[in-house]
Amino acid sequence: MLNTKFEAQYRLLGSPKKVLVAVSTGVDSMVLLDLLRQLPNDSRPEIGIAYVDHQLRAQSQIETEFIEKYCLENQLKLYKKVWPVSEHGLKGIENEARKMRYAFFKQVMRSGDYPTLMTAHQSNDQIETLVMKGIRGGDIRQLTGISGIRSFGPGQLIRPLLSFSKQVIRQYAEKQGIPFFEDETNQSTDFFRNRVRKEIIPKMLENNQQAIEHAQTYANQLSDLLELVDESVDEKVAVLKDKSGFQIKEWTILAKKWQIPVLKKIAESRDVFLKMDQIRQITQLLMNPKKPQGKIDLGHDQQFVKQYEYMNFVKKEKKNDSTPEKMVVIKNIWFNLNKKEKIGVFNRDEINLTDSDILDYIFVDSLIVDEGLTLRRRLSGDFISVTNGGNQKIKKIFIDQKVTKDDRNQAWLLETNTKQIIWLINYKKSELSEPFETDKIQDIIVLKKQGQGRG
Numbered sequence: 001m002l003n004t005k006f007e008a009q010y011r012l013l014g015s016p017k018k019v020l021v022a023v024s025t026g027v028d029s030m031v032l033l034d035l036l037r038q039l040p041n042d043s044r045p046e047i048g049i050a051y052v053d054h055q056l057r058a059q060s061q062i063e064t065e066f067i068e069k070y071c072l073e074n075q076l077k078l079y080k081k082v083w084p085v086s087e088h089g090l091k092g093i094e095n096e097a098r099k100m101r102y103a104f105f106k107q108v109m110r111s112g113d114y115p116t117l118m119t120a121h122q123s124n125d126q127i128e129t130l131v132m133k134g135i136r137g138g139d140i141r142q143l144t145g146i147s148g149i150r151s152f153g154p155g156q157l158i159r160p161l162l163s164f165s166k167q168v169i170r171q172y173a174e175k176q177g178i179p180f181f182e183d184e185t186n187q188s189t190d191f192f193r194n195r196v197r198k199e200i201i202p203k204m205l206e207n208n209q210q211a212i213e214h215a216q217t218y219a220n221q222l223s224d225l226l227e228l229v230d231e232s233v234d235e236k237v238a239v240l241k242d243k244s245g246f247q248i249k250e251w252t253i254l255a256k257k258w259q260i261p262v263l264k265k266i267a268e269s270r271d272v273f274l275k276m277d278q279i280r281q282i283t284q285l286l287m288n289p290k291k292p293q294g295k296i297d298l299g300h301d302q303q304f305v306k307q308y309e310y311m312n313f314v315k316k317e318k319k320n321d322s323t324p325e326k327m328v329v330i331k332n333i334w335f336n337l338n339k340k341e342k343i344g345v346f347n348r349d350e351i352n353l354t355d356s357d358i359l360d361y362i363f364v365d366s367l368i369v370d371e372g373l374t375l376r377r378r379l380s381g382d383f384i385s386v387t388n389g390g391n392q393k394i395k396k397i398f399i400d401q402k403v404t405k406d407d408r409n410q411a412w413l414l415e416t417n418t419k420q421i422i423w424l425i426n427y428k429k430s431e432l433s434e435p436f437e438t439d440k441i442q443d444i445i446v447l448k449k450q451g452q453g454r455g
């Protein structure tokens, strides 16, 4: 009976031809393994076993020996990982173990060329997960529970037993004489999951034998609804997006109920999963007209950035220490300003100004060059002398040109030996960069695209 149902389920899941089965030696995964091996010839997959010895329990040594023997006797390929006690952290060991386990599965999928990983989660795991999420609170999407099929690592993760109850699985194991080990943690009430398993689920079933199916039906309905919502959210995100990023104005005119889902979707497209308080901070920043620019740290090297009309989620820039903050310009040598641009001072006659790689240039009296020209980042209070005879604060130039804070910090300027700024590169040239008619010898300072020219 279970075999037939499993076979039907397996076909529904696309009858994968080669699978890596995560086997813990517990009843669920041993039954899953047996069911896979009992599939008819035409649908039986090539099977690899992934097993992790967490070294968390006294009996793990016995379990490891058991699975090794089982695989040998049944000619199954075993991928084993031992998690040394020395690597166990002090806190959140269950979570650490899970992370390490899934990382190992991914690694085996890649190295052993397994497009499909299977775990033996069953419907009791599902209801426990749903109840736990319900108690803990959080994102409603989590109430869809454990998914039966999802993309994972280089392929997919399938849980073919999700519609089978623990009871049915256990009965099958007993009837077929399938060997398995009891997980000791199942017997304790130390962990939250075990409390839910032992105290809450039995009470729910006491009230209604169908409680597990009902919870699953709700989870399925929620999945379907979320899929519909997702389609609409995607459409709205597409409206916000243009070449430069996501337009804040388009976001602010969205109906309130769409703003948060759209924000979350944009974040997810950048692999950022927002918490409620982060959403609140971002929303406040977006709505604050007095702050045309701002950043919010989201942890894991991620940042939310508001830059005038645009918002985005970006990885925090690692400071590039290879470029000094100050450089003395030497004639006939190119200086790399960043990955895209370089600058150099040359004799006027040596440069062909029609060269398409030239981004900009200024002429300069070669005496000024000889006295010493410096390239540096800006400092607060810097100003540049402008054509109407006055000075203009560099800060003001940045504000007027709506230059983002990042770009301000990345900007370079050219300063003479007498501390006069002659070029705020890419933004403003000083009147001092204009040569006098009487200047006899002229050099040229050229800003050029990287990767071209000499140097």
Ligand SMILES: Nc1ncnc2c1ncn2[C@@H]1O[C@H](COP(=O)(O)OP(=O)(O)OP(=O)(O)O)[C@@H](O)[C@H]1O
Binding pocket: 021, 022, 023, 024, 028, 029, 050, 051, 052, 053, 054, 098, 101, 118, 119, 120, 121, 125
């Ligand atoms: N040590 C292990 N080695 C290999 N596979 C394992 C191991 N532990 C668990 N698994 C796989 O994960 C499934 C779920 O196990 P279990 O319920 O103990 O994990 P969980 O941590 O509660 O859940 P999740 O894996 O979703 O985090 C098992 O049926 C098995 O397929």
